[in-house]
Amino acid sequence: MNVKLVSAAEVKNVLTFKDLIPLMENALKKFSEKKIEQPVRTVIPVRESNGFLGIMPAYSSQDQALAAKLVTFFPHNTDVPTHNAVIVVFNTSTGVPEMLMDGEVITTMRTAAVSAVATKHLCSVEEPRLAILGSGVQARSHYQALSTLMKFKDVRIWSRTSANAESLSKELGCTSCNSAEEAVKDADVIITVTSSSKPVLMKEWVKPGAYINAVGACRPDWHEIDPALMNSAVLYVDSRNAALKESGDVILAKAEIYAEVGEVISGQKEVVKGKTTLFKSLGLAIEDVMSAKLVAELLSKTE
Numbered sequence: 001m002n003v004k005l006v007s008a009a010e011v012k013n014v015l016t017f018k019d020l021i022p023l024m025e026n027a028l029k030k031f032s033e034k035k036i037e038q039p040v041r042t043v044i045p046v047r048e049s050n051g052f053l054g055i056m057p058a059y060s061s062q063d064q065a066l067a068a069k070l071v072t073f074f075p076h077n078t079d080v081p082t083h084n085a086v087i088v089v090f091n092t093s094t095g096v097p098e099m100l101m102d103g104e105v106i107t108t109m110r111t112a113a114v115s116a117v118a119t120k121h122l123c124s125v126e127e128p129r130l131a132i133l134g135s136g137v138q139a140r141s142h143y144q145a146l147s148t149l150m151k152f153k154d155v156r157i158w159s160r161t162s163a164n165a166e167s168l169s170k171e172l173g174c175t176s177c178n179s180a181e182e183a184v185k186d187a188d189v190i191i192t193v194t195s196s197s198k199p200v201l202m203k204e205w206v207k208p209g210a211y212i213n214a215v216g217a218c219r220p221d222w223h224e225i226d227p228a229l230m231n232s233a234v235l236y237v238d239s240r241n242a243a244l245k246e247s248g249d250v251i252l253a254k255a256e257i258y259a260e261v262g263e264v265i266s267g268q269k270e271v272v273k274g275k276t277t278l279f280k281s282l283g284l285a286i287e288d289v290m291s292a293k294l295v296a297e298l299l300s301k302t303e
């Protein structure tokens with residue numbers, strides 16, 4: 001077996017949001033058009049660490065892309081990232097494994113790119129006030145991704161560790177806030193990217209008509225969003241099947257799913273305008289598979 005290893009540095013060198021955002025838009029569209037082979041991910045709990053191993057395969061015949069991501073989430077990690085991943089890329093004619101690629105950078109970037117796509121379709125405010133709850137890897141990548149699509153009137157960041165919020169705010173040229181309520185006041189776009197298993201965003205703090213990218217809380221007994229907010233917002237998801245199995249935000253609130261964001265992109269569903277709107281992101285294998293194919297193509301051009 002002759003498998004090419006692709007490091008995180010090599011992925012970082014070639015992957016851009018300029019390429020990734022339209023690619024994720026196309027991946028979400030194809031997923032909701034049922035053109036993708038993808039089960040809901042298998043999750044192996046590692047209870048001693050309150051973490052898990054996720055197994056995420058997908059295949060796109062149209063793109064001749066076949067791969068599987070193995071991703072771990074250990075929320076209490078301090079010296080290493082809380083999320084680590086590898087992607088195995090297979091030859092679609094023979095099934096022979098061809099690449100073993102870093103999946104952490106791809107996960108970091110593709111997740112933010114998906115939120116940027118959802119924001120483009122579901123938020124109509126020209127120069128929004130942005131609030132970010134959380135100050136980790138996804139907080140930074142979400143700011144970077146959305147900044148490629150829009151300017152912000154102002155940006156406020158809250159984190160349970162104020163020093164981390166201050167540090168990221170200084171890095172990005174934003175304002176750090178001492179409470180989530182202060183951060184989201186009058187915000188047009190809110191991004192929740194915490195590892196909290198209890199709500200960090202309450203309905204009464206959110207301006208009517210605001211748009212929320214809810215990215216954390218990927219287990220059925222974890223939630224980031226106040227159930228009252230889940231039940232008052234127009235709810236979009238990346239995958240109905242994944243949301244109904246994995247999303248505590250949806251399950252615990254018994255919230256009604258209006259549409260997959262891919263159904264909006266493909267024109268199967270109209271956007272409901274003028275109402276508080278929430279996109280619940282869980283992460284789809286096809287996002288990783290298409291990202292890995294792009295990285296492989298970009299790397300081949302540099303050889």
Ligand SMILES: NC(=O)C1=CN([C@@H]2O[C@H](COP(=O)(O)OP(=O)(O)OC[C@H]3O[C@@H](n4cnc5c(N)ncnc54)[C@H](O)[C@@H]3O)[C@@H](O)[C@H]2O)C=CC1
Nearest residue numbers: 082134135136137138160193194195196216217281282283
């Ligand atoms: N939807 C998707 O496709 C993906 C979702 N995620 C999720 O996004 C979230 C953020 O991921 P990363 O930024 O990579 O993690 P990270 O570990 O880099 O950052 C986590 C952030 O959450 C905060 N936090 C942790 N526990 C908290 C609590 N109990 N209350 C309030 N804040 C708390 C931390 O202080 C930190 O600011 C995680 O829940 C992760 O599982 C991650 C990758 C993909």
Ligand SMILES: O=C(O)C1=NCCCC1
Nearest residue numbers: 071073107218282283284
């Ligand atoms: O899609 C992913 O990759 C992940 N989603 C939820 C948190 C773990 C990684």
